[in-house]
Amino acid sequence: MSTTFSPITRLLLIGASIVVVMAGMRAFADTLNAFFLAALIAMLCAPLQAWLRQRGWSQGASLALVLALIILIGILLVTFIGVSANQVIRKLPDYEERLQQLETSTWQQLDAFGLSEQSREALESINLQSIFPFASAALRGILDSLGNILLIFLMLFYMLMDAPNIPRRLKRVLGEDSPWLARANLFFYSVQRYMILKTVFGVVIAAVQTVVMLIMGVDFAVQWGVLAVITNYIPNVGFVLGLIPPVVVTLLEKGPLVAIILIVLYSVINNVIENFVAPRFIGEELGISALFIFISLIFWTWILGAAGALLAVPLTLFVKIMLLDADEGAKGIVALISEGNGEHPTKV
Numbered sequence: 001m002s003t004t005f006s007p008i009t010r011l012l013l014i015g016a017s018i019v020v021v022m023a024g025m026r027a028f029a030d031t032l033n034a035f036f037l038a039a040l041i042a043m044l045c046a047p048l049q050a051w052l053r054q055r056g057w058s059q060g061a062s063l064a065l066v067l068a069l070i071i072l073i074g075i076l077l078v079t080f081i082g083v084s085a086n087q088v089i090r091k092l093p094d095y096e097e098r099l100q101q102l103e104t105s106t107w108q109q110l111d112a113f114g115l116s117e118q119s120r121e122a123l124e125s126i127n128l129q130s131i132f133p134f135a136s137a138a139l140r141g142i143l144d145s146l147g148n149i150l151l152i153f154l155m156l157f158y159m160l161m162d163a164p165n166i167p168r169r170l171k172r173v174l175g176e177d178s179p180w181l182a183r184a185n186l187f188f189y190s191v192q193r194y195m196i197l198k199t200v201f202g203v204v205i206a207a208v209q210t211v212v213m214l215i216m217g218v219d220f221a222v223q224w225g226v227l228a229v230i231t232n233y234i235p236n237v238g239f240v241l242g243l244i245p246p247v248v249v250t251l252l253e254k255g256p257l258v259a260i261i262l263i264v265l266y267s268v269i270n271n272v273i274e275n276f277v278a279p280r281f282i283g284e285e286l287g288i289s290a291l292f293i294f295i296s297l298i299f300w301t302w303i304l305g306a307a308g309a310l311l312a313v314p315l316t317l318f319v320k321i322m323l324l325d326a327d328e329g330a331k332g333i334v335a336l337i338s339e340g341n342g343e344h345p346t347k348v
Helices: 007-027 029-054 059-112 116-125 133-147 149-174 179-216 221-231 238-254 256-280 290-304 307-324 328-337
Strands: none
Touching (some): 007 029, 007 290, 029 059, 029 149, 029 179, 029 290, 029 307, 059 149, 059 221, 149 179, 179 221, 179 238, 179 256, 179 307, 238 256, 290 307, 307 328
């Protein structure tokens, strides 16, 4: 006996299912963050592990080398962050004094123009927490994610250890010619290519910005360059998050004019590479519109916290390739979220 549902009933059932899944993901966000981050790192490391196996390395030796590289990179990054944070903390008293001087000179200028009272009322009405809720949530979430580093590493260890067996198992379960297997391969390829290209362009942008800051004499230029590489993985708003600290330091150290020049140079460098160079390699490969990437950033950050900002594009690619592209009834949704006129498919 077959049961058919009306379009409205089917829509309500799908909506209810999505709500249940979203509620479950929010309830187990910490564990899911660890799993997704470990899976993302495993996907990026799998080609290196496979390359070592092809060169005659045993499974244990290749796994040990990959894990050693991950641990080394992690130790270097944590050490760099710790040393940088200590250096910034030592400079805070100087910045506090300069902030007071800047505030005094600003009020004197406003008094000269007769605008001090209106400006005070405007400043008192500003709630910084409401202006930067995303930034504060991102910073808290990143610190929370560091607390799960052991869980992430354990998951990563078992994923990499089992990685060589996964393709064979999928072929046995799904079949050699299964469209699901082809979609899985496309998903892995898309995520790997996106992350590699994002890293390359992030390093290029950060290197140019670091050189500019060194020429301008900005404090902690190298540290802000590393921050720019990290925030580059956050689509759309990562540039702003990476721009705020060096601009604030430059404002306190060099004054408003130099800070404005830094903002202009930062923006020009980022826009030239992100809008003219990177789209030739990244934009069409994703097959997802910039608007929907921004919406997905908000959605995954709401579901998973700050780690969702880093995982927004990979998770969106998973939903599009593995779920939406596989459903004939979702062609309209795929057309809405796709790049260009909606007919462009995700490339292999």
